[in-house]
Amino acid sequence: xxxAPEILEGCRKNDRAAQEExxxxxxxxxxxxxxxxxxxxxxxxxxxxxxxxxxxxxxDTFNGTSENLAGWIKRIVVHESxxxxxxxxxxNEKHVTMATLPDExxxxxxxxxxxxxxxxxxxxxxxxxxxxxxxxxIEGYSHKEISKLLSISVxxxxxxxxxxxxxxxxxxxxxxxxx
Numbered sequence: 001x002x003x004a005p006e007i008l009e010g011c012r013k014n015d016r017a018a019q020e021e022x023x024x025x026x027x028x029x030x031x032x033x034x035x036x037x038x039x040x041x042x043x044x045x046x047x048x049x050x051x052x053x054x055x056x057x058x059x060d061t062f063n064g065t066s067e068n069l070a071g072w073i074k075r076i077v078v079h080e081s082x083x084x085x086x087x088x089x090x091x092n093e094k095h096v097t098m099a100t101l102p103d104e105x106x107x108x109x110x111x112x113x114x115x116x117x118x119x120x121x122x123x124x125x126x127x128x129x130x131x132x133x134x135x136x137x138i139e140g141y142s143h144k145e146i147s148k149l150l151s152i153s154v155x156x157x158x159x160x161x162x163x164x165x166x167x168x169x170x171x172x173x174x175x176x177x178x179x
Contacts, residue, residue, distance in 0.1 A: 001029055001070040008066040011059050023052055026070050030077050036134045037081035039127065047084050051077040078139065082149050085127050121171050125164050128152075132160040 003025060010018020030051070034044035055073045062072055122130060131150060135141040143157040150157070
């Protein structure tokens, strides 16, 4: 997503019109990112607005160009989404052996095969599983990174990803049987 350089410069000068233009141009993209983590549109808008405020306050610390501004704000949205999830629900730690996890490639293939149905399914996952799934499969974070972001153990991250994959596979198998 490309942002005009003059918008970035205007935001750095605290120009209200440039800030509004930035918000309008990144809103659809960042809303989709927020909705991957939070359950409803109202909460996603809250996360997005907090993220934009944070980004605009810290725009002077942004060292990149206008071409990677949306990516920088996206990271803020991801972190705000995680903070939102953390504030809404305390997560239970589960200690499990991770001997038989479904492989990552099969999960990615499921997403590529039928993205609209898979995205709907992701929305039905419990908040913790949804966050771990998005961070791991969609965003490409490692379990170590996820454990730090969500303040859970690596084993717990793997467990939640395992549960999410299992639910998704069962849903797809069920869908194929009814077709």
